[in-house]
Amino acid sequence: MIARGGFGFASGTTAAVLAGVVFGFLWMAVIGVTLALVTGLPARPPLLAGMLAGLGGAAATLVLSGGTRRWGAMAAALVVLVAAALGAPFGLPLGEGTLWQALALLLFAGLTGQSLWMCLGDAVPGRLRRYDFERLIIRIAKGAGYIVFSVFVALPFYVMVMTSLKSQAALLENPLDFSIDITRDGLFSSYTELFTKFNFGTYLLNSGIVSFSTVVLTLLISVPGAYAVARLRFRGREAFARSILLIYMVPAIVLVLPLYTVFSQLELRNTLVGLLIVYPATTIPVALYMLQGYFRGLPAEMEEAGLMDGLSRLGVIAKITMPLSLPALASVSLYVFMIAWNEFLFAFMFLDDPGIFTLPRGVASLNSSELPRELMMAGAVIATVPIMVIFVWLERFMVQGLSAGAVKG
Amino acid sequence: MSEHKGPPKGAGPLARREARLAWAFLAPTFAIVALMVLLPLIANFWISAKPVGLADLRPPEPTINERVRGDGVAAGEAVEVIYTARNSSPNLPLRNVDFSDTIPEGFTATVDDPRCTVEATAFTCVIGDMEPSDRVRLEAAFVPDRAVEDPESLLEGSAPTITGSGENPLTNFTFTTENFVKVFDADEFWAVLWTSISYTVFGTGGALVLGLFGALLLNQPFKGRAFLRGLFLFPYVAPVIAVAYTWVTLLDPNSGALNAILQQIGASHGPINFLGQTSMGSVSVLGYTIEMPMALTTVVVFEAWRYFPLSFLFILARMQSINTDMYEAAEIDGATPFQQFWYLSLPQLAAILATLFLMRFIWTFNKFDDIFLLTGGAAGTRTLTVNVYEQAIGLSNIGAGAAVAVVVFLVLLAFSLVFFRFSPKEG
Numbered sequence: 117m118i119a120r121g122g123f124g125f126a127s128g129t130t131a132a133v134l135a136g137v138v139f140g141f142l143w144m145a146v147i148g149v150t151l152a153l154v155t156g157l158p159a160r161p162p163l164l165a166g167m168l169a170g171l172g173g174a175a176a177t178l179v180l181s182g183g184t185r186r187w188g189a190m191a192a193a194l195v196v197l198v199a200a201a202l203g204a205p206f207g208l209p210l211g212e213g214t215l216w217q218a219l220a221l222l223l224f225a226g227l228t229g230q231s232l233w234m235c236l237g238d239a240v241p242g243r244l245r246r247y248d249f250e251r252l253i254i255r256i257a258k259g260a261g262y263i264v265f266s267v268f269v270a271l272p273f274y275v276m277v278m279t280s281l282k283s284q285a286a287l288l289e290n291p292l293d294f295s296i297d298i299t300r301d302g303l304f305s306s307y308t309e310l311f312t313k314f315n316f317g318t319y320l321l322n323s324g325i326v327s328f329s330t331v332v333l334t335l336l337i338s339v340p341g342a343y344a345v346a347r348l349r350f351r352g353r354e355a356f357a358r359s360i361l362l363i364y365m366v367p368a369i370v371l372v373l374p375l376y377t378v379f380s381q382l383e384l385r386n387t388l389v390g391l392l393i394v395y396p397a398t399t400i401p402v403a404l405y406m407l408q409g410y411f412r413g414l415p416a417e418m419e420e421a422g423l424m425d426g427l428s429r430l431g432v433i434a435k436i437t438m439p440l441s442l443p444a445l446a447s448v449s450l451y452v453f454m455i456a457w458n459e460f461l462f463a464f465m466f467l468d469d470p471g472i473f474t475l476p477r478g479v480a481s482l483n484s485s486e487l488p489r490e491l492m493m494a495g496a497v498i499a500t501v502p503i504m505v506i507f508v509w510l511e512r513f514m515v516q517g518l519s520a521g522a523v524k525g
Numbered sequence: 526m527s528e529h530k531g532p533p534k535g536a537g538p539l540a541r542r543e544a545r546l547a548w549a550f551l552a553p554t555f556a557i558v559a560l561m562v563l564l565p566l567i568a569n570f571w572i573s574a575k576p577v578g579l580a581d582l583r584p585p586e587p588t589i590n591e592r593v594r595g596d597g598v599a600a601g602e603a604v605e606v607i608y609t610a611r612n613s614s615p616n617l618p619l620r621n622v623d624f625s626d627t628i629p630e631g632f633t634a635t636v637d638d639p640r641c642t643v644e645a646t647a648f649t650c651v652i653g654d655m656e657p658s659d660r661v662r663l664e665a666a667f668v669p670d671r672a673v674e675d676p677e678s679l680l681e682g683s684a685p686t687i688t689g690s691g692e693n694p695l696t697n698f699t700f701t702t703e704n705f706v707k708v709f710d711a712d713e714f715w716a717v718l719w720t721s722i723s724y725t726v727f728g729t730g731g732a733l734v735l736g737l738f739g740a741l742l743l744n745q746p747f748k749g750r751a752f753l754r755g756l757f758l759f760p761y762v763a764p765v766i767a768v769a770y771t772w773v774t775l776l777d778p779n780s781g782a783l784n785a786i787l788q789q790i791g792a793s794h795g796p797i798n799f800l801g802q803t804s805m806g807s808v809s810v811l812g813y814t815i816e817m818p819m820a821l822t823t824v825v826v827f828e829a830w831r832y833f834p835l836s837f838l839f840i841l842a843r844m845q846s847i848n849t850d851m852y853e854a855a856e857i858d859g860a861t862p863f864q865q866f867w868y869l870s871l872p873q874l875a876a877i878l879a880t881l882f883l884m885r886f887i888w889t890f891n892k893f894d895d896i897f898l899l900t901g902g903a904a905g906t907r908t909l910t911v912n913v914y915e916q917a918i919g920l921s922n923i924g925a926g927a928a929v930a931v932v933v934f935l936v937l938l939a940f941s942l943v944f945f946r947f948s949p950k951e952g
Contacts, residue, residue: 149786161790250862261742262753268830269756273763275782276771284780291777291785337553344550348543356551363562365941367891369910370930373917374568375561377695380582397561400554429546458764460894465918476766480898489774496767507762511755518758518838 128239131252132174132232138256139231140170140193142263143224148206149292151220153278156293160207165200166224172196173229177236185237190229197224231259273500280306280497284488306494314491315470316498319478323457323499326388326474330395330456331449334403337396338448342407343433347416357408363401368461376465386468394462399452406451406517410444411437443513450510451517457503475499566934573927574700578616580921585614585691587622587655591684593677603635603666604676610663610687612655619659622652622689628667629679636665655689704928708916713907718936721908724825725890731829732889733882736836737874744844754841761834769898772827776800799823803905820904824896828889836881843877844870883944890937909933 141163148161173193180188197205198221204210205221235255244252278294279287281303286293310316344350345357375394376385384390414437422432438445463477473481479495507514587610594605608626612619627647628634634643641650641663652661667680708714739757743750760768775783778796787793798819805819847870855865893910896902902911910933917926 145790148790152786152789153782159789163790247859247861254862258742261738265739265742266753266756269760272768272771272775272830273759275775276767279771279774287780291780291782292789294782337557340550341554344547348547348550349540350544350547353547362941363558365887365891365937366562366566367893367910367933367937369891369893369913370569370934371562371565373913373923373927373930374565374572376917377572377577377582377923378565378568381584381693381695393557394561397557400557404554454762458766460764460766460898476764479764479766479770483770489777489780492770493774496764496770500763500767503762503764504759507758508755514762515754515758515838518761518835 124243126246126249127243128178128236128241128252131239131244131249131256132178132236132241133171134253135232135235135256135259136171136174137167138170138260139228139235140167140173142260143228143231144169144197146263146267147220147224147227151206151216152292153274153294155213155216156290156295157206157208157213157216158290158292162201162205162207165197165205168200169193169197169224170228170232173225173232174236177232178239178241186229186233188229189232190225193228193232194221194225197221235259276493276496276500280490280494282490284490287489306488306490307498310491310494310498314478314482314495315473316475316478316495318471319473319475320498320502322388322472323475324502326391326395327453327456329392330399331452333392333396334399334452335445335449338400338403338407339438339445340433341400342404342411343437345404345408346411347419357405360401360405368398372461372465375462379466385466386472387466388472390466391462391474394466395456395459399455403448403452406448407441407444410441414440443516446510446513447517450506450514453506454503454514454517569927569930569934572695572924573704573931574702575695575924576616576699576701576703577694577924578921579918579923581614581616581694582923584693585612585617585619585657587611587619587624587687587689587691588613589624589685589687591626591681593680596677597674598669598672598676600669600671603668604632604673604680606665606667606680608650608663608665608685610652610655610661612657612659612691614657614691616657617691617694618657619655619689619691620653622655622687623649624652624685624687625649626685627683629683631671632667632669632680634665634667636663638663641665652689701924704922704924705931707922707925708928708932716905717907717909717912718932720821720905721890721910721936724821724828724896724906724908725886727825728828728832728889728892729882729885731825732832732885733836733878735829735833736838736840736881737878739833739837740840740844743841757837758834760831765831765894766898768831769827769895773800773899776823800900801904818905820900820906824899824906827899828892828895831895832885832889836885839877839881840874843874847873879947883940883947887937887940887944890940891933909936 144161144163144166148159148166151157151161152159170193172195173189176188176192177185201207205224206217208217210217235252239252275294282294345353345360379385379390384393418440419432419436422436423429427435458476459474460476460480463474464480467473467477470478470481475495476499479492479499482492482495590609590611592607592609594607598604608624610622610624612622625647628643628645634648636643636648636650638650640652641648648665650663655661667676669676673679743754743757775781776799778784778798778801783799784793784796787797788795800820800823802819805817805822807814807816809815851869852865855869860868891910892908893914896906896908896911897914900906902908902915907915909929913926913929913933915926916929917923
């Protein structure tokens with residue numbers, strides 16, 4: 117980085133001030149709150165002192181040179197924080213949870229120093245070219261972005277899991293205390309209660325059956341349809357390929373009332389069969405659309421060779437097209453499975469009988485002022501974990517399915 | 526020779542066979558889409574013009590009740606029996622109601638009613654039409670030819686039968702405009718429409734902006750990028766009910782962690798009811814007072830949180846496909862990072878951003894689950910879709926709910942027309 121010298125707005129100093137304030141604030145908020153959540157101590161993170169500590173660290177990175185910059189930044193952040201917070205770096209007396217506090221203090225200093233060093237490691241105090249200044253600003257914004265996004269996305273999930281392991285009384289007493297005593301008896305009591313008294317085993321099974329069957333039905337119907345649209349010539353093909361997605365724009369809430377009335381009269385309403393008629397109807401159009409796009413990309417020559425050798429069209433689909441499209445089939449299946457697993461509206465409107473609830477319907481039935489919160493959260497965890505495991509395990513296919521099918525929300 | 530000039534015109538037998546096969550392959554798709562999407566869509570219009578409530582979903586049926594008065598009777602002494610016929614439906618009439626009961630052996634029956642005819646072993650009464658919730662009482666006297674100890678069980682042993690035809694409220698031809706009048710006359714209709722539109726605009730915009738930032742964060746390779754990408758998709762992959770209830774728990778004014786955090790770090794002094802409070806105060810801008818909504822803002826933030834992963838995926842994919850030569854050339858010409866973003870990246874992303882905005886706009890407008898689970902439509906968050914549920918199930922008026930659904934559909938149609946008019950044309 118080229119130093120131009122002198123002072124001006126676009127200087128390394130400006131960037132350092134910005135970085136110090138931003139990272140000091142963010143890391144103090146994150147670590148202070150984490151300390152409170154993990155230990156249950158009534159920590160009061162002093163944000164102002166955090167910002168001052170960040171400024172101290174930033175000053176050190178600018179003033180020092182070479183390999184001492186990183187350690188200097190960390191040490192400066194540590195010293196300034198302790199001084200600025202008047203010896204109580206997290207608003208706690210030092211005697212309370214000393215070990216945790218020391219750990220949090222080191223973590224704060226380390227992370228703040230590291231962030232500052234990564235952003236300002238090659239910065240100089242003086243005026244900078246606009247190019248170099250903007251690079252610094254972008255680095256700072258990105259660093260802050262990583263912290264803010266991760267916390268914003270992860271916090272609800274953390275709260276979900278932790279609340280499910282707590283008791284309502286403890287939660288009301290100190291909503292911040294998510295410390296978990298692993299040795300406590302009945303840590304998983306919410307879960308055992310759901311499985312023993314609330315039929316969640318059955319709901320899990322029902323959800324599995326409904327989602328799996330939806331995938332099978334969707335594939336059975338959409339694979340030939342997609343093949344026809346991709347390969348066979350018929351009048352109206354282009355119009356059909358374009359309009360299939362229009363079906364998707366029809367809101368479920370407009371369909372749910374007529375289906376509710378008709379299914380009530382046909383006595384299909386309170387049945388899983390009813391769901392198995394509705395779910396494929398909502399997933400077939402998008403599955404067909406995704407698959408026909410993939411089929412179009414496959415070389416037609418192999419299929420023609422198959423036809424020449426005497427295979428029927430169905431034979432070609434089964435022996436040539438399907439094996440070639442296994443990745444696409446996996447993506448579509450996972451995407452459809454996810455839609456069926458997560459579906460709430462139809463399950464909520466159609467199912468009254470607790471014996472045939474799916475998981476979302478079962479969790480909805482836990483939303484009662486008479487039941488403690490942790491049961492509801494445990495139900496949420498039970499509904500979330502299977503789909504998350506599938507997602508993490510088969511992320512590549514799932515992401516493909518999401519991006520292909522993301523026209524649906 | 527004259528028959529075979531030039532290439533064949535029209536469809537040959539092979540082409541016709543191929544087309545037939547194509548239609549056969551597509552038939553199941555057509556069938557299920559027609560039955561489960563198009564038909565309900567039409568049915569919704571039909572229901573919206575009909576006076577049907579939740580209670581009318583079962584067609585009206587006549588019921589009959591028999592009560593025997595008197596304990597033991599001697600021969601020749603009359604046992605009084607009272608029959609009560611009832612129309613079970615509160616809203617629909619019944620036609621041609623008849624009932625009959627058998628006369629047990631050894632009894633003679635007299636029914637002092639012009640509507641009834643008595644025969645040797647049974648009697649029949651013609652009640653005719655019954656208004657909704659109507660009751661008709663008929664008295665009969667049964668005289669045994671011997672002493673009977675327990676006439677009650679003897680007479681009630683033969684259950685009377687009643688028949689009658691009620692119209693199915695869904696298939697008859699009674700129409701009304703009342704549903705629409707009710708929907709448009711309601712004070713809150715315009716407020717609901719306005720809520721719907723602001724939720725859609727801000728929710729879509731928020732999700733898009735977050736998606737763009739998320740994509741910018743993960744555009745360059747670094748250690749942990751795959752992990753962060755997976756994490757960023759979590760909100761969308763998790764079941765809506767799980768994340769919505771988690772937010773409700775997190776934002777609870779009494780036991781929620783967020784309020785505790787805000788108070789702990791000194792950002793707020795008392796608990797904030799994020800999902801239950803309509804307003805967070807008002808701001809004056811240029812002489813106009815703008816009421817800042819609280820619950821609506823919260824559901825918009827939830828919407829942005831839950832759906833940014835979709836925009837994020839699309840934008841990231843588009844970013845990764847931008848040719849890097851362009852940036853190298855720009856570097857050499859001395860373009861700064863912001864200039865590169867503004868003049869190179871953004872124009873490349875414009876098409877995908879526009880498409881995403883329109884798609885997400887329509888889908889956000891259609892959203893029901895999120896708001897329903899977060900607030901149930903309370904505190905100024907009732908959108909059109911939540912109103913459909915509220916009218917149909919909350920107020921038990923299916924017809925009015927369907928009328929709101931028609932409004933939803935028409936607004937959506939208008940959006941779609943705009944969408945197809947302005948959507949970027951691709952190949």
